[in-house]
Amino acid sequence: MEQQKQKPLTPEEQAAAEQQKVLWQRECFQNAQKHLAEKGIMPKAVIEKDSRFLAPLCAMWKFKAQNGKNYWVITGRLPTDHVEASAAKDARDAMRYFSLQWQLKADQIMSTGSRDKTQVDFANLLINRAHGLYEMHENEPLWAHEPK
16 A cells, blocks of 8 residues: 655644644643542642643643642543642653552442443443543653653
């Protein structure tokens, strides 16, 4: 089968793609803030230098909260979740943390013997997203420019 070479994007296409990325990032940011607020944590500021974006899959935000603590919040095409920043040294480590936690949570759901379709579907979603997160965590080229 003949491989087609991808044409470079026109300036208009590049601008449209950049605009989509900005909108996606804004939506993820709003979801992260909403998630924290729903958990009783009032965000004060985002720590941009530690936050990472893998559009359109996931965003890993580091927030400083009004309670003085820092939190990692993951958003995107996966369940939104959070943890105190002390659980992970950087965004990559936080990705592994969420991957492992979601696998444990899915195991708990499945081990209860629940046959509630919604619970089983959620457990399967967690397992699927946990595997994807772990693959991203292990993908060295994604993290090539990260400080060691």
